[in-house]
Amino acid sequence: MITSVSAALALASVTSVVAVPIKQTAPVARAVSIPSPAFVIYTDRFVAADILPPVADLAGWNVLALSFLTLGGALDQAGAYAALAPDVRAAKKAEYATAGINIIVSAFGETDKPTTQGADPVATANTMAQFVLNTQLDGIDVDYEDLAAMNKGDGAAEQWVTTFTQTLRQTLPQGQFILSHAPLAPWLSPNQQFAAGAYLTVNKNVGPMIDFYNIQFYNQGLYTDCAGLLDAAGAPFAGSALFEIAKNGVDLNKLVIGKPGAVTDATNGFMDPATLSQCVAQAKAKGWNGGIMSFQFPNANAAWIAAAKGSAFA
Numbered sequence: 390m391i392t393s394v395s396a397a398l399a400l401a402s403v404t405s406v407v408a409v410p411i412k413q414t415a416p417v418a419r420a421v422s423i424p425s426p427a428f429v430i431y432t433d434r435f436v437a438a439d440i441l442p443p444v445a446d447l448a449g450w451n452v453l454a455l456s457f458l459t460l461g462g463a464l465d466q467a468g469a470y471a472a473l474a475p476d477v478r479a480a481k482k483a484e485y486a487t488a489g490i491n492i493i494v495s496a497f498g499e500t501d502k503p504t505t506q507g508a509d510p511v512a513t514a515n516t517m518a519q520f521v522l523n524t525q526l527d528g529i530d531v532d533y534e535d536l537a538a539m540n541k542g543d544g545a546a547e548q549w550v551t552t553f554t555q556t557l558r559q560t561l562p563q564g565q566f567i568l569s570h571a572p573l574a575p576w577l578s579p580n581q582q583f584a585a586g587a588y589l590t591v592n593k594n595v596g597p598m599i600d601f602y603n604i605q606f607y608n609q610g611l612y613t614d615c616a617g618l619l620d621a622a623g624a625p626f627a628g629s630a631l632f633e634i635a636k637n638g639v640d641l642n643k644l645v646i647g648k649p650g651a652v653t654d655a656t657n658g659f660m661d662p663a664t665l666s667q668c669v670a671q672a673k674a675k676g677w678n679g680g681i682m683s684f685q686f687p688n689a690n691a692a693w694i695a696a697a698k699g700s701a702f703a
Contacts, residue, residue, distance in 0.1 A: 390431065390456070390498055390532055390571070390605065390684045419565050421491065421527050423600045424451040426680030426702065427645050428694055429530075429569070431456050431495060432466045433685050440469045441481050442686050444488045449694040452491045452567070454530045454603075456685070457498035458517055460508050467494050471524050482525055491527035493567050494520065497534065504538035504549040514556035521561060528567025529557065530603060539576065542584030551594040558598050571603040571647070571682075574612065577639060578628035592639050601643045603682040604634070607658025615668035618646070618660075619675075631672060646672070647682035648697075650689030666699030673701040 428449060433456035436442050447453065455467040463471045470478065470492075485492055496517055497503060503513065521529050531554065538546035550570075557568060576587035592599075606612040611622050612630070622630040628637060635641040648665055649655035660668070669681065681697050683689035 390433070390495075390534075421565060421567060423564070423567060424491065424680070425601070425642065426678050427452055427569070427601050427603075427682070428680050428698075428702075429454055429603050429645060429647075429682040430650075430689055430694070431683070431685040433457065433498075434466075434687070435469075436466070436686070439477075439481070440466065440473060441485070441492075442690075444484055444490065446687070446690045447488070447490055448691040449698065450691075451489055452493060452527075452569075453485065454493050454495040455526075456495045457501075457532070458494045458496045458520055458529075459498065459501050460503060460506065460513065463494070463520060471520070478524065491567060493528040493530050493569070494524070494526055495530040495532050495571070497532050499532075499534050502535040502537060503533065503553075504535045504546050510549050510553040511556045514553045515560065518557050518560035521566065528561060528569070528600075530567075530569045530571055531557075532571040534573070539583055539587055542582075544585040544590075547585050547587065547590040547594070550588075550591045554591070554595040554598055563598060563600075567600055568598060569601050569603055569645075570599050571605060573609070574604050574606050574622070574629045574634070575609060575626035577602070577604065577634040578622070578626055578637060580626060580628070582625075589637055589639070596639070596643075599643070601645050601679065602639070603645045603647050604631075605647050605684075606631075607647070607649050607655040610657055612658050613660065615671055618668050619672055631677065632675065635677075641676065642678050644677070644679040645682045646679065647684065650683045650685055650687075650693060654684055654688055662693050662696035663699075665697045666701070669697060670699055670701040 429452040430450045431454045458467045572588040612618045619631045649659045652659045
């Protein structure tokens with residue numbers, strides 16, 4: 390969630406809890422309402438002993454992404470949630486459901502490099518899908534940030550993400566579980582730095598399986614005003630603004646505008662929510678209805694999303 394394409398900046402992460410082992414749970418027939426527009430907030434930083442933010446602090450959001458489920462296991466908020474006693478976890482889940490908030494887990498994050506590390510996409514997807522079932526979550530978000538693999542341009546990264554997504558859907562069927570991805574905005578533009586197509590290729594391969602994209606419009610030195618965020622991103626990643634991405638062949642209403650909750654939640658690209666609301670209103674007036682994402686609680690909260698929505702999503 391904090392990677393720069395231009396320079397892979399490794400920022401210090403919050404302290405991680407011990408990885409939680411994954412047991413086997415049989416899939417159960419269920420249904421989930423895929424939020425559209427999606428208002429997605431990530432929680433990676435420690436909140437409190439009962440793990441999840443108070444529901445009142447998340448009014449206006451409809452998806453909470455527990456971060457992160459890594460190759461080494463569930464860490465930080467994802468691990469803490471999994472470690473709750475089953476009855477406590479079920480009660481919190483029911484409380485959130487009543488408030489209209491889906492709970493999903495976010496996979497990988499900035500520190501995992503699945504393709505470079507040689508992780509098997511099928512086995513990894515099966516393990517992570519099992520985690521979703523075991524913890525009765527509403528789905529999974531794929532925050533793949535293996536820059537070295539994507540920059541090679543040999544297609545290995547794109548194929549890894551494609552196979553991983555296809556395998557997830559075998560256990561987490563569409564309409565029953567949310568499956569989102571959180572690509573860096575430049576990966577959704579044609580660029581020689583990503584010769585094999587990056588997420589434009591992923592979208593061609595498995596786009597129909599993905600419910601929405603939580604696009605990271607930050608950490609690239611771009612997307613700091615409405616023109617750059619919506620219409621023309623400019624160098625070095627021309628073609629990666631919101632409406633440019635739609636012109637690149639990605640469903641406009643699957644594009645969720647992602648921004649850091651505060652300056653400290655990213656290297657650059659922060660917009661205060663009141664300013665962001667002006668961009669949101671402009672995009673909405675042009676037919677966009679994808680939604681808003683922020684990394685992370687508590688800097689982004691109920692007041693933040695209310696300001697960011699403005700009158701466009703009143």
